[in-house]
């Protein structure tokens with residue numbers, strides 16, 4: 001093979017994506033170099049080689065195939081196929097541009113067959129995933145923000161064969177406002193994410209069930225909050241054009257107005273659920289399809305039982321919520337009515353309240369400094385009272401640096417199940433950045449239930 005402009009090109013295997021055929025007997029290499037961003041993040045940059053000429057068209061095709069398999073190995077028995085879902089409404093509306101500028105050519109050079117969908121309305125991503133044969137794809141790639149990833153996740157569980165489908169990892173190419181999933185996976189740019197998809201490196205992630213009696217059961221990967229955190233997110237929706245700056249503005253407004261929010265909160269700590277290891281609570285499923293062990297009462301096993309009050313008919317078993325009996329009639333005013341292991345938050349009001357599954361809530365905010373992909377729990381953090389604006393600003397400053405847990409008034413509980421009954425007006429209940437009905441919500445963590453693509 002002979003290069004017209006470059007005699008030698010050294011590309012590390014980790015950088016190589018693949019190649020494309022050029023004019024019959026020619027080819028071009030595609031690769032992604034790594035460098036540090038100003039804020040110290042590992043970012044990939046897309047590069048192409050000069051035109052190489054092979055001895056024949058056949059030799060060029062053979063070399064392209066070889067380079068594609070070397071750079072982007074096939075990880076699915078159905079071949080190199082991706083399900084890509086673009087949300088044109090996410091962030092500043094640039095998801096389509098991000099995809100067609102870089103990501104599409106990377107997948108093409110890697111030799112992927114792409115089944116592409118552009119969402120037409122809210123909820124469309126869920127319909128697409130629910131109706132797709134996920135086992136035939138190497139990954140599901142959402143191009144949008146966390147709301148798009150959340151919709152994709154719902155589609156995994158609304159079918160009887162969900163245990164088969166959750167073996168297909170999902171990925172978020174950051175094109176939304178927060179992009180927390182991308183950030184936590186080290187996918188700091190569209191190119192970085194596309195490169196990671198080609199490499200196919202994945203890791204397990206805990207998922208949590210979110211249930212509101214007589215309603216649908218949702219599945220979430222990131223967070224649940226109300227009060228300050230909800231208001232700085234949903235309350236700044238009209239400032240979407242600003243990008244993630246809107247969250248800072250929302251947070252400042254909350255502390256300057258010294259707002260507090262009332263709720264009844266009950267939870268099961270990891271220790272009280274009989275946690276054996278930091279990577280899973282009692283009954284750790286260790287991924288899809290495996291039998292769960294016992295919950296606190298040691299009686300429930302395995303598959304989903306249609307939980308009282310849920311319209312869902314598929315999905316993982318909710319062992320700890322089953323223990324509560326009739327959810328609609330549960331008396332949260334009386335702590336004694338809760339089963340053993342449950343306890344109430346000892347404060348009626350909080351200035352700050354968040355339960356997070358992952359450390360980063362966007363590219364900048366390390367809201368859950370001690371949270372992790374597969375810790376088997378949510379990190380429930382709260383501050384009962386920010387007594388003055390000065391204290392509020394100090395809290396924000398610490399939170400901005402991910403050091404709020406170093407403040408004595410910011411408390412942390414590692415929980416495997418949670419009930420929140422919001423009582424204050426003027427706020428939202430927010431799950432993974434999406435607001436849900438403002439009423440009692442039941443949550444349970446499923447360790448390592450799904451997989452995500454990571455850098």
Ligand SMILES: Nc1ncnc2c1ncn2[C@@H]1O[C@H](COP(=O)(O)OP(=O)(O)OP(=O)(O)O)[C@@H](O)[C@H]1O
Nearest residue numbers: 090091119120121122145146147148176177178179
């Ligand atoms: N075609 C569409 N038209 C209008 N809304 C859509 C469409 N497709 C998806 N949506 C909705 O767009 C909303 C916002 O998307 P998404 O959450 O991905 O972006 P974001 O809010 O900017 O990012 P992040 O959640 O990371 O902050 C989602 O709630 C989704 O339901």
